[in-house]
Amino acid sequence: MREEFVLINVRPNGEAAKDMVIRDGRIAEIVAHGSRPHAEGTPIVDGEGLLVLPGLVDAHTHLDKTLLGMPWYRNDVGTELTDLIENERAMKRVLGIDPARQSATQIELSVANGTSHIRTHVDIDTQYGLAGLEGVVASRERYRDIVDIEIVAFPQSGMLIRPGTEALMDRAMREGADVVGGLDPSGVDRDPKGHLDTIFAMAERHGKPVDIHLHEPDALGVFAIELIVERTKALAMADRVTVSHGFCLGMLADKPLARLGGMMAEAGVHLMAKGGAASARPPVLDLMEMGINICSGSDGVRDTWQPFGNADMLDRAAIVSQRNDFINDVHIELALRMCTYGGARTMALEGYGLEPGCDATFVLVRAETPADAVASRPVRRAVYRKGIAVAKDGALFAA
Ligand SMILES: [Zn+2]
DSSP states (O other), X not given: OOSEEEEEEXXXXXXXXXXXXXXXXXXXXXXXXXSXXXXXXXXXXXXXXXXXXXXXXXXXXXXXXXXXXXXXXXXOOOSXXXXXXXXXXXXXXXXXXXXXXXXXXXXXXXXXXXXXXXXXXXXXXXXXXXXXXXXXXHHHHHTTTTOEXXXXXXXXXXXXXXXXXXXXXXXXXXXXXXXXXXXXXXXXXXXXXXXXXXXXXXHHHHTOOEXXXXXXXXXXXXHHHHHHHHHHHHTTOTTSEEEEEOGGGGSOXXXXXXXXXXXXXXXXXXXXXXXXXXXXXXXXXXXXXXXXXXXXXXXXXXXXXXXXXXXXXXXXXXXXXXXXXXXXXXXXXXXXXXXXXXXXXXXXOSSOSSSTTSBSOEEEESOSSHHHHXXXXXXXXXXXXTTEEEEETTEEOOO
């Protein structure tokens, strides 16, 4: 659009009013509001005292299978993990869930809500092959100017228990996936060593990170995390491995939690916690204090598993806050950090943040402080990506 403009009277992360000079898609300078005249002819955009937050990061979702925009799906599914997986496998065909169309719907909603970066898991399975990947790759290309999308090849129906899945995962890594996914090494694949050795070897072969859905409880989950930490260290993959959910971390007494959390922190294993209501809660504050980087995500948004979700990461920060009894500003801002900087670190984003030199990728809202933004979840007044406005007042500009 334009090469340079000044966004005046805005409050980055709730600080005093500033003027931000945006040049070639980056934040060139930040100065006190009105402290100096701007070069004649430079366009000026009035930020009206709005709060600026860095682009929101949805570090865990499932774009390929949301039912957003489709008719209401009546959920009569059991609550066991295997019930949900089998039902979804069948329903993809019955309902005609088109991964390209459905991912597009969620992406548009996410960007309108101020999300700039998405890590999406995409089902890789012997029944549907790479259809999910192909659809989401098409959407990633279609929306590449307004959002960054990272794709995890995810063996949702199991990998070793369904021969052929591993080869499909490997193909997915050659055909557009960015991260190797895993799933309950014991609970689903019934072979923790075999499952983890396979996905870590795949990650090493392709030079890519790992992100593992780990729902396993108690000692089983602890064992899985120990094996993940061992492999992370052996392959020198610090900061490139994420445990998603890690519910077992919410089932431990203080001492074993400190031991396991310390191991994760030392190895540089990230945690994704969404603050879900149905399962044990990893104590995110304690885990952050142990030095673990924690991100968050929408996870499934209106799918065959459950009907909730709106792809709004401010809403997610509120859910994480409420689930963790975060009531003071410092803690609520930590929940928001999970949905911004924590996700950026998990995804190893370059140029992320509100400092000079960072990409001019941010969201403007009418709120006094970051905690107020989480509590109020105000309409996103403007969403910028690399210096270009992509959404206004909660609606995407036409492509
Ligand atoms: Zn998930």
